[in-house]
Amino acid sequence: MVRVSEGNGAGAGNGSHPDEEGLRDDNMRGSAPAHGRDVVARSSAEVVGTSLIERTGVEEALEPEQELMTINLGPHHPATHGVLRLLVSLQGETVIDLKPIMGYVHTGIEKSCEDQSYWKAIPFVERMDYLSYFFNMQAFCGCVETLLELEIPPRAKYLRVIHMELNRLHSHLVWLGTSALDLGAMSMFFYCFRDRDRILDMFEMSTGQRMHTRYFQVGGVFEDIPVGFEKKLRAFTAEFPSRVDQFEALLTNNEIFLQRTKGIGIVPRERLKALGVTGPLLRAAGEPWDLRKVDPYLAYADFDFDIPIGTVGDGWDRFRCRIQEMRESVRIIDQALAGLPEGPVIADDRKIVLPPRHELGTSMEALIHHFKLVTEGFRVPPGEAYYPIESPRGELGCFVLADGSAKPARVHFRDPSFVNLQCLRDMCLGGYIADMIQNLAMLDPVLGGIDR
Amino acid sequence: MPDATGLELIRAELNDAHPDAVIDTYHRHGQACLIVDAEQIREILGWLRDTPGQEYTFLASVHGVDYLPAEPRFGVHYELLNMARVERVRVRAELSDPGEDALPEMPTVSDEWPTADHQEREVYDFFGIVFRDHPDLRRILMPEDYVGWPQRRDFPIGGEPVIFTNTERDVPGWYA
Amino acid sequence: MKREKIRATLPLDEPTVDKSLLVRQVRARDLLRGDIEGLDLEQHVEQSVLTTRLDKVLNWGRANAIFPATFGLACCAIEMMSVVSPRYDIARFGAEAMRASPRQADMLILSGRVSIKMAPVVRRLYDQMLEPKWVVSMGACSSSGGMFANYAVVQGADKFLPVDIHVPGCPPRPEALLYGFNKLQRMIMGDPDIGWRTRYSAHGTEEWARELGEVTEEARDAYAAARDIAEAAGEPTSGQPGTPVDVAGPPQERADVPARPERERGRFI
Numbered sequence: 017m018v019r020v021s022e023g024n025g026a027g028a029g030n031g032s033h034p035d036e037e038g039l040r041d042d043n044m045r046g047s048a049p050a051h052g053r054d055v056v057a058r059s060s061a062e063v064v065g066t067s068l069i070e071r072t073g074v075e076e077a078l079e080p081e082q083e084l085m086t087i088n089l090g091p092h093h094p095a096t097h098g099v100l101r102l103l104v105s106l107q108g109e110t111v112i113d114l115k116p117i118m119g120y121v122h123t124g125i126e127k128s129c130e131d132q133s134y135w136k137a138i139p140f141v142e143r144m145d146y147l148s149y150f151f152n153m154q155a156f157c158g159c160v161e162t163l164l165e166l167e168i169p170p171r172a173k174y175l176r177v178i179h180m181e182l183n184r185l186h187s188h189l190v191w192l193g194t195s196a197l198d199l200g201a202m203s204m205f206f207y208c209f210r211d212r213d214r215i216l217d218m219f220e221m222s223t224g225q226r227m228h229t230r231y232f233q234v235g236g237v238f239e240d241i242p243v244g245f246e247k248k249l250r251a252f253t254a255e256f257p258s259r260v261d262q263f264e265a266l267l268t269n270n271e272i273f274l275q276r277t278k279g280i281g282i283v284p285r286e287r288l289k290a291l292g293v294t295g296p297l298l299r300a301a302g303e304p305w306d307l308r309k310v311d312p313y314l315a316y317a318d319f320d321f322d323i324p325i326g327t328v329g330d331g332w333d334r335f336r337c338r339i340q341e342m343r344e345s346v347r348i349i350d351q352a353l354a355g356l357p358e359g360p361v362i363a364d365d366r367k368i369v370l371p372p373r374h375e376l377g378t379s380m381e382a383l384i385h386h387f388k389l390v391t392e393g394f395r396v397p398p399g400e401a402y403y404p405i406e407s408p409r410g411e412l413g414c415f416v417l418a419d420g421s422a423k424p425a426r427v428h429f430r431d432p433s434f435v436n437l438q439c440l441r442d443m444c445l446g447g448y449i450a451d452m453i454q455n456l457a458m459l460d461p462v463l464g465g466i467d468r
Numbered sequence: 469m470p471d472a473t474g475l476e477l478i479r480a481e482l483n484d485a486h487p488d489a490v491i492d493t494y495h496r497h498g499q500a501c502l503i504v505d506a507e508q509i510r511e512i513l514g515w516l517r518d519t520p521g522q523e524y525t526f527l528a529s530v531h532g533v534d535y536l537p538a539e540p541r542f543g544v545h546y547e548l549l550n551m552a553r554v555e556r557v558r559v560r561a562e563l564s565d566p567g568e569d570a571l572p573e574m575p576t577v578s579d580e581w582p583t584a585d586h587q588e589r590e591v592y593d594f595f596g597i598v599f600r601d602h603p604d605l606r607r608i609l610m611p612e613d614y615v616g617w618p619q620r621r622d623f624p625i626g627g628e629p630v631i632f633t634n635t636e637r638d639v640p641g642w643y644a
Numbered sequence: 645m646k647r648e649k650i651r652a653t654l655p656l657d658e659p660t661v662d663k664s665l666l667v668r669q670v671r672a673r674d675l676l677r678g679d680i681e682g683l684d685l686e687q688h689v690e691q692s693v694l695t696t697r698l699d700k701v702l703n704w705g706r707a708n709a710i711f712p713a714t715f716g717l718a719c720c721a722i723e724m725m726s727v728v729s730p731r732y733d734i735a736r737f738g739a740e741a742m743r744a745s746p747r748q749a750d751m752l753i754l755s756g757r758v759s760i761k762m763a764p765v766v767r768r769l770y771d772q773m774l775e776p777k778w779v780v781s782m783g784a785c786s787s788s789g790g791m792f793a794n795y796a797v798v799q800g801a802d803k804f805l806p807v808d809i810h811v812p813g814c815p816p817r818p819e820a821l822l823y824g825f826n827k828l829q830r831m832i833m834g835d836p837d838i839g840w841r842t843r844y845s846a847h848g849t850e851e852w853a854r855e856l857g858e859v860t861e862e863a864r865d866a867y868a869a870a871r872d873i874a875e876a877a878g879e880p881t882s883g884q885p886g887t888p889v890d891v892a893g894p895p896q897e898r899a900d901v902p903a904r905p906e907r908e909r910g911r912f913i
Contacts (some may be wrong), residue, residue: 292583
């Protein structure tokens with residue numbers, strides 16, 4: 017794959033920079049670095065350097081025949097994964113500068129939550145990052161449970177883990193389908209959505225709704241899984257790893273896919289951490305950081321699973337990390353199903369959790385509690401808390417400020433896509449615009465989370 | 469999270485290094501928070517990152533909170549994380565509302581912590597808190613020409629009332 | 645689809661039409677020999693050839709080959725993508741060719757919440773589409789603002805563009821979207837679904853018709869047209885055409901409520 021190198025290449029691609037070791041591949045890379053202007057000389061490629069200035073050579077004055085063209089990608093564009101607008105300055109086909117403009121699906125969810133009781137805010141917050149709705153719910157419910165110092169029963173923890181890992185599979189499948197579609201592999205889209213529909217059947221079976229299920233409540237989950245759910249889920253997890261193998265067979269050794277993703281969009285690990293990037297992007301760059309392992313919440317400490325780590329941090333590593341995460345999620349689901357404890361699925365603190373319906377006919381207190389909870393909602397003592405979890409895109413943190421009333425005073429979500437988007441510029445500078453599409457695909461942004 | 473005594477130690481050391489930096493602390497629900505003076509935020513975050521015992525190198529989140537009617541009104545929260553020890557600490561910079569026409573100001577940390585770039589723009593967009601020396605402080609999620617700071621507590625939620633026809637016929641203007 | 649026998653020439657006296665097979669075969673043989681001409685020829689053509697109006701053919705073509713514009717805004721976009729997926733196949737209705745460019749698309753599926761920053765963009769996209777074009781507002785958020793009654797969401801896309809079909813749901817199931825899509829197809833073909841008011845004999849219960857007074861001329865004509873279609877399809881219709889049914893009764897007089905201002909007829913509020 018040829019790539020134009022900017023500047024005189026004195027710092028770029030001499031092979032002496034330690035960060036470049038992963039970039040070199042003797043079969044694919046070209047010869048000596050080329051000077052700027054001559055098209056023929058420019059076409060013998062060299063690996064771009066790692067520092068921004070080396071890659072773009074912006075500090076040298078642009079000659080008349082080097083023209084910058086600023087194009088606007090989006091907000092309506094088939095490849096922006098939502099309504100993201102990118103202002104891209106191009107020189108030929110090389111990206112010189114990149115500026116993302118967001119806000120096109122800003123819904124004011126955080127502000128709306130201030131007007132709802134805690135229970136009623138759950139459907140609002142789950143519509144933020146609309147591919148990982150269980151994670152949004154867990155972040156919010158976990159934060160409110162921290163403020164209330166409420167313990168949730170073990171069965172609820174396991175059920176939450178099962179649904180969250182299914183949601184992780186769902187999110188990665190949608191990512192894989194749409195990313196492969198961006199890169200031209202249309203059939204992946206259909207295969208991934210076929211399996212996604214089976215996961216949504218699971219959700220419909222246990223929660224009644226395909227997406228945005230409002231299943232997690234403060235104190236546990238809404239209701240128990242029905243008979244037949246476990247059997248169907250086991251059938252699914254028995255078959256799913258072979259599906260992942262099929263996806264890999266299509267893409268992993270595919271020459272076109274390799275050429276498009278190998279060596280593209282590398283950002284050094286320290287720079288990623290400085291940018292606040294978490295999730296598969298950081299793990300692909302080699303940092304073993306996953307909140308499910310380092311800071312286990314819910315029941316993740318009970319399960320045996322691995323965290324896939326990449327080496328180089330290019331698009332191919334990100335792809336491999338997510339594929340392997342799908343396999344690990346299946347392992348977690350199997351273990352959770354095997355070890356699912358008996359018991360209640362929601363805490364029994366009647367001041368916070370609705371009483372079961374059969375009690376309403378017999379117990380006066382249950383009726384009063386039900387009435388108060390539905391009309392006013394439970395009150396949370398004043399305090400603030402930040403509760404981070406590992407969503408499919410990275411660290412999803414929920415901050416809730418409670419002022420003692422039944423409505424939260426401030427809800428803020430630290431959304432991983434919002435923070436990860438800041439590394440898009442680093443990934444794309446110096447590359448081609450086609451690589452930018454690939455970088456955006458591997459970044460896996462969900463605009464609902466970015467814009468909230 | 470550092471426990472309560474660890475938090476007090478941090479407070480003491482930080483106040484030695486930068487006088488009057490930490491105004492208050494609290495440790496609740498297992499979470500540690502330092503309430504600090506907004507003007508010294510760069511030094512405070514730098515100290516927390518560079519001091520050998522602390523090493524909170526990861527800034528997970530920058531967000532704003534409006535504590536109306538409590539004073540000081542605004543708080544800008546910096547969630548710091550030490551990846552090696554998996555410890556989190558929250559730094560809350562307090563700002564008062566300067567009045568009708570002026571906007572509260574504080575220095576930016578986006579040159580030292582690149583992750584704060586978009587997040588400070590979001591705080592500016594929703595609360596009107598100006599970060600001095602930010603390279604590109606403009607609205608990020610609202611339209612560029614929007615007037616008002618939506619997530620302030622005294623900004624209305626907005627929207628339109630849903631008009632139910634029967635009620636409108638019997639009691640016109642019922643929602644007003 | 646019914647065969648319409650439309651005469652291309654002036655209507656003539658109705659000749660006797662002999663439908664027996666043998667006679668038709670004889671006529672066909674004569675036609676091929678060139679022995680039939682004039683009136684017999686035209687009658688034979690009408691009997692044996694499917695004729696129809698050109699615009700009906702066009703509408704049938706348009707309805708069964710809609711190019712949706714890939715326009716996903718938020719969560720409903722994921723369900724819209726799953727309508728393209730193999731299980732809820734929209735390709736069986738001919739609409740799998742989703743065009744990215746609005747200039748090549750005829751249907752805009754607004755899937756997701758329209759924020760105030762996005763509304764001018766949507767309007768511009770709608771303007772860039774060529775006629776004929778249709779808009780399906782998918783989901784609660786684009787139909788009416790959904791659950792987000794706040795400063796940031798436009799309370800219904802029909803505040804700034806004409807919407808043909810609203811599909812309720814949050815997000816609507818793919819089957820619901822397909823149902824709405826089928827309704828749109830019938831609408832395009834000029835054979836809209838009989839509305840519920842006809843089905844339940846509820847003509848005259850519209851909000852504006854509940855006021856004491858008459859139905860406007862346009863409404864009367866529209867209802868007559870709908871009634872004709874219903875009768876032709878063999879469906880029950882309400883008894884008296886054009887009579888409003890005062891379902892809620894006259895508005896009660898209340899001392900504490902200010903008098904209702906005079907409003908022009910035919911408006912909902």
